[in-house]
Amino acid sequence: MGDGITTQWILLTFLQDQKCSNQEYKKELETLENELNKKRPVISNYSCLWRNNQDSDDDDGELQTDGHFCSDIRNICREMQPDVQGNAVDVGAARQIAANLIEIADQLNQSVVSRASDNLVRRMQTRISQDWTGLLSSEVERLMRQGILGLQQFPQEKVMLTLTMVLVQNIGVHAPTLLRSFFSTAVQYINENLQNFIRDQGGWGGI
Secondary structure, three states: OOOOOOHHHHHHHHHHOOOOOOHHHHHHHHHHHHHHHHOOOOOHHHHHHHHHHOOOOOOOOOEOOOOOEHHHHHHHHHHEEEOOOOOEEEHHHHHHHHHHHHHHHOOOOHHHHHHHHHHHHHHHOOOOHHHHHHHHHHHHHHHHHHOOOOOOOOOHHHHHHHHHHHHHHHHHHHOHHHHHHHHHHHHHHHHHHOHHHHHHOOOHHHO
């Protein structure tokens, strides 16, 4: 979808950039990130360096034995991470896209989302994971037919995209063991149902 930004990384960034006190959920998110990085181990060190250095802004850029500065490496790694195809992901761009979607998510009726999440979990527990994409699609369509108050100014597809990500977050927080499998389900749903919309916006950068 262009510029190394993929559905996986946008969804992961959306989940990571929201505060949550559930430690089990946080561990599942970390495991999920590691799994995505391992798909391209040759360049996974970029992600490790970025994570290890993102909280070290007080360093003055000490000189290393090879003549390079820590701050130079940190600045590069802060901006770049690998995606699952091996392209460089612009972390800053991914976080801005996620922030735009989080702004919409904050306007959703949380009680409606919670009920939808509970309904999805109940249905998922009686079906094999291969059926989950259909279950997610049905739930999103049901909510859209019901109407999402206060979001009429946004394109329908953008609301569907945000709603999908919020459902992943809610299910992950309340049933962390389902997070990684449902994450894959959501990525598949987005790529199959909203890819044309994303492409029409000029890629993820236009979302």
